[in-house]
Every structure is written in structure tokens, then in C-alpha cells.
Amino acid sequence: MPVTSEIKPSVAIAGGGLIGRLLAWRLSLQQFDVTLYEAGDLSTPGGACWAAAGMISPLSELVHSEAEIYRLGVQSLALWPSWAEQLEQQSGRQVQFRHAGSLLVAHAQDKSELLQFQRELQGKLNDDISAHVQALDGEQLRQLEPALENFEQGLYLRDEGDINNRRLLPVLLSVLRQQDVALRERTPVSCSGYQVEHQEGRVRFDCVIDCRGLGAQQQIQGLRGVRGEVLVVQTREVELQRPVRLLHPRYKLYAVPRPDGRTVIGATEIESEDMSPISVRSTMELSSALYSLHPAFAEARIVETRVHCRPATMDNMPYIHSEPGLVRVNGLHRHGYLLAPALAEKVEKLVTKQVLQVA
Ligand SMILES: Cc1cc2nc3c(=O)[nH]c(=O)nc-3n(C[C@H](O)[C@H](O)[C@H](O)COP(=O)(O)OP(=O)(O)OC[C@H]3O[C@@H](n4cnc5c(N)ncnc54)[C@H](O)[C@@H]3O)c2cc1C
Incomplete structure (x- = not known):
């Protein structure tokens, strides 16, 4: 749902890994004023996303997981081709999404x-x-x-695919630059409702999204x-x-x-x-x-x-939690690339709903 008011609502995203970058891209396309905080360097991602193989395998994973993972995976696999194409058009670079089973x-x-x-x-x-x-x-x-x-x-x-994460993550970064996302690297933050806190103080936003992966262990029990x-x-x-x-x-x-x-x-x-x-x-x-x-x-x-x-998480399921001014998304476990588009859509809806209620 695009945001239409002239003053752009401000959103902070903590964690510039896979889900943080995807959300920063999607939300900045929708006229949110996005600031992305990353503890490390954005050009050499420090999260699990950089180590991954990039497989998008709902069926192979179903054998070891809950049916919900399969359902979200199928949903994501349907989104990846158009998202990959859009990213390639915007950046002029390939992300190498492959739907060859x-x-x-x-x-x-x-x-x-x-x-x-x-x-x-x-x-x-x-x-x-x-x-x-x-x-x-x-x-x-x-x-x-x-x-x-x-x-x-x-x-x-x-019905399986894969994406070259070593291409996708740099492409996402270049698109975030094009879309004027404020990029704050080497800035570890903590998150609470409507605010992030870092070494230099607290900053207020209309909504904060916590995508810090393992960096959120103290806030998410059992992570x-x-x-x-x-x-x-x-x-x-x-x-x-x-x-x-x-x-x-x-x-x-x-x-x-x-x-x-x-x-x-x-x-x-x-x-x-x-x-x-x-x-x-x-x-x-x-x-x-x-x-x-x-x-x-x-x-x-x-x-x-x-x-x-x-x-x-303890049950190996993805974790999405929403409270006023704060959404946390985590627990992507071995399914980050498999689930990210479907989870990003869910989070986009939650954030849009929160921000529209505030406006
Ligand atoms: C070996 C391996 C293979 C994998 N293969 C696949 C695969 O084939 N298919 C698949 O779907 N998934 C795979 N995965 C899983 C996938 O990589 C993860 O699910 C995914 O990366 C999780 O994304 P994320 O954005 O939640 O976390 P991450 O990618 O870990 O990103 C978290 C980011 O938050 C930053 N951060 C941490 N603390 C702070 C802080 N205080 N302030 C600001 N920033 C902070 C980190 O530096 C990092 O950049 C694999 C994982 C591994 C380890």
C-alpha cells in the first residue's frame, strides 16, 4: 500500500543483512524515509546472508520443516522473479536468480x-x-x-530455484543508494518503540524495524x-x-x-x-x-x-513481533532466501498499518 502524504514517514531499519536490505528497498520504493543502521560494513556484509548458498528450495526443506515454511517458501518463489527483474532494471546489474529446479x-x-x-x-x-x-x-x-x-x-x-547472494546483496546496496536511503555503517544500535540508540545518542522514528539477526539475541528470548x-x-x-x-x-x-x-x-x-x-x-x-x-x-x-x-528460534520458525513503534523480524534460520520476500511483504503491511494509524 503506497504512502501518499507529502511528509514522508520515517522508518529506521537495524541490521543491513538480507531482510534489512530487502525491507529498506521495498519501503523506500513506497515513499518511506528510510535509515539503515548496520554494525559492520555494508560493502562486506557480516551477517549469515553473506555465507549462504542462496538456495530457494521449498520442497527440499519441507522434509525437515513445518508446512508453514513450505507455504511461505512457495509464496516467496512466486515473488523472486519479478523482484530480481526489478532490481536488475534499477541497478543495471544481474542478481542471477535461476528457476531451473x-x-x-x-x-x-x-x-x-x-x-x-x-x-x-x-x-x-x-x-x-x-x-x-x-x-x-x-x-x-x-x-x-x-x-x-x-x-x-x-x-x-x-519448483525450486536459487539466487546468487554474492550478487544480490551488493545490488541491493547500490539500489538503496539510488533511492536515497540514509546508510549508517559501523553503527551498532539497540531498538525500542519509535527509537534507536547508538553511541552518539537516541534517534526517534515513526517506526523501527529490528532485523539484526543474532545481534538481537538479548531482546528475543531463545534466539x-x-x-x-x-x-x-x-x-x-x-x-x-x-x-x-x-x-x-x-x-x-x-x-x-x-x-x-x-x-x-x-x-x-x-x-x-x-x-x-x-x-x-x-x-x-x-x-x-x-x-x-x-x-x-x-x-x-x-x-x-x-x-x-x-x-x-527454539522451534526453528521465523519470528515476527509487532508493538507500537517497533517491528522485529528474525529467526530466518536456514531459510533466509527461501522466506525473505514473503516475510518482507508481511512486515511492509505491519509497518504501513502502524504508520498510517499514527498519521
Ligand atoms: C552456511 C549457511 C548457508 C545458508 N544457506 C542458505 C540457503 O541456501 N538458502 C536460504 O534460504 N538460507 C540459507 N542460509 C540462511 C540465511 O543466510 C539466513 O537465514 C539469513 O541470512 C538471515 O537474514 P537476516 O537478515 O535475518 O540476518 P543476517 O543475514 O545475519 O543479517 C543481520 C545483520 O544485522 C547486523 N547487526 C547485528 N547486530 C547489529 C546491531 N546491534 N546494530 C546494527 N546492525 C547489527 C549484522 O552485522 C548483519 O549485517 C544459510 C546460512 C548459512 C550460515
Whole structure:
């Protein structure tokens, strides 16, 4: 709902990670006067958003999550194409949103994992899953993904996508600059109704949105970090067209292809808030699972490792809380890219309602 009065209502957003940037973009498009506060540098994001793989996988995630995550994910997947296009038009740069589905594969000895996945999906969707999941034999698999020559069965989830977060986040920043969002970097803040507080004092706004991820731990009871580790490898020998997940009883893995022969490999999920570098064990487990996906990965170079903690609530569900002058959005856990557009729309509505009531 666009705001029409001549004096723009002022909104402060605390946290320039994924949801903070998206909200700053959406709200400044609607004539809000937006100030974005970020504890670190906006050009090298310090949040979980920078470590992520950028998969938008409502079906793959449904097996481990509540039906609500799936519902919000489907809603977001419907929004991403037009949001990505709009961002590309505004910035003249690509965000590389890809709607090419994803593939699940398992080695012959683990093929029961694929069956189990289908059963679990069937149970959760309570519906005929054939519209969502296509079982593939080896030949069909190689038609879609020629590099997967070692596999004789797989599942194709056509309603999944991914976005290159290392493109999206800088593009969002450039669009915020174009839209005259006031950017306050290296400014850690605390938030309460109608005001943010930083080292130099308190500032009043018509509404404050708290998007600080793990930075909001003291205000959101039970918010915890879940450590995730990722490898980025580079090789010209293996070319994937879409995200691929390897189902394995012990070493699960996803591989997300990115430009320049890079592939993002992840991710561990460890109940710990330790943000120290990737462990030898995780490196070995991810690397050996990767090698079993395609032996040519053995000669790939590890060009980057990433570690961050996902902001998660006790029930792993997203958290939106609204009180006068303050909206908090958090707990995006392993689903930030999957859920962000749907959650951003919810928050936009809450903020607009609050501000219109005040006016
Ligand atoms: C290894 C890994 C892989 C992932 N892969 C995927 C994936 O494939 N698909 C998917 O959907 N999700 C994925 N995720 C999850 C996703 O990254 C998160 O859900 C998402 O980044 C959460 O967004 P956010 O904006 O809430 O928090 P963040 O991205 O963490 O951003 C919070 C921001 O707030 C800032 N901040 C903190 N404290 C303050 C303060 N006091 N004042 C001002 N600013 C502050 C931080 O510096 C940061 O910039 C992954 C996460 C990890 C760690």
C-alpha cells in the first residue's frame, strides 16, 4: 500500500543483512524515509546472508520443516522473479536468480534415501506429489545434468530455484543508494518503540524495524545461532546447471553452481555459536561427499571457506513481533532466501498499518 502524504514517514531499519536490505528497498520504493543502521560494513556484509548458498528450495526443506515454511517458501518463489527483474532494471546489474529446479541424487547403495524422501514429502504435502517431483532414471538424469554420470537414479524438483547472494546483496546496496536511503555503517544500535540508540545518542522514528539477526539475541528470548560451514571450490572439469543435493545416510551435501567454474558446497548444521574457521572434520566430510558426486572434483581448488551462524528460534520458525513503534523480524534460520520476500511483504503491511494509524 503506497504512502501518499507529502511528509514522508520515517522508518529506521537495524541490521543491513538480507531482510534489512530487502525491507529498506521495498519501503523506500513506497515513499518511506528510510535509515539503515548496520554494525559492520555494508560493502562486506557480516551477517549469515553473506555465507549462504542462496538456495530457494521449498520442497527440499519441507522434509525437515513445518508446512508453514513450505507455504511461505512457495509464496516467496512466486515473488523472486519479478523482484530480481526489478532490481536488475534499477541497478543495471544481474542478481542471477535461476528457476531451473534442483536435483536429488543418491548412490546405488543409498537409493532407499530417495524413496524415503518421496514418502516424507507425500506425508507432509498430503497430496499427489507427482506434480512436484519427477523420478528420473540414469538416462533422464544425464539429459538434465550431463555431469552426473555416476548416478542411476534421481529426483527432479522443478519448483525450486536459487539466487546468487554474492550478487544480490551488493545490488541491493547500490539500489538503496539510488533511492536515497540514509546508510549508517559501523553503527551498532539497540531498538525500542519509535527509537534507536547508538553511541552518539537516541534517534526517534515513526517506526523501527529490528532485523539484526543474532545481534538481537538479548531482546528475543531463545534466539540461538546454528553454525554452518561452506566450501567454495573451483574447477572447469565439472559443470552443473542447477543445485544438486546428495542424499547420504551420513554425509549430506548440496552443490550450487556459480559463475567462473565455482561451486558452493554445504553445509554443516551444528548447534553451536562458534564462528571460528571451518574444522578439518567438516572440510573432510564435505570434500569426500563432493568427490563421490563427481571424481573430477578431486582436482578442484578450494578457493574460499565460509562460516556463520544462522539466527534460529527454539522451534526453528521465523519470528515476527509487532508493538507500537517497533517491528522485529528474525529467526530466518536456514531459510533466509527461501522466506525473505514473503516475510518482507508481511512486515511492509505491519509497518504501513502502524504508520498510517499514527498519521
Ligand atoms: C552456511 C549457511 C548457508 C545458508 N544457506 C542458505 C540457503 O541456501 N538458502 C536460504 O534460504 N538460507 C540459507 N542460509 C540462511 C540465511 O543466510 C539466513 O537465514 C539469513 O541470512 C538471515 O537474514 P537476516 O537478515 O535475518 O540476518 P543476517 O543475514 O545475519 O543479517 C543481520 C545483520 O544485522 C547486523 N547487526 C547485528 N547486530 C547489529 C546491531 N546491534 N546494530 C546494527 N546492525 C547489527 C549484522 O552485522 C548483519 O549485517 C544459510 C546460512 C548459512 C550460515
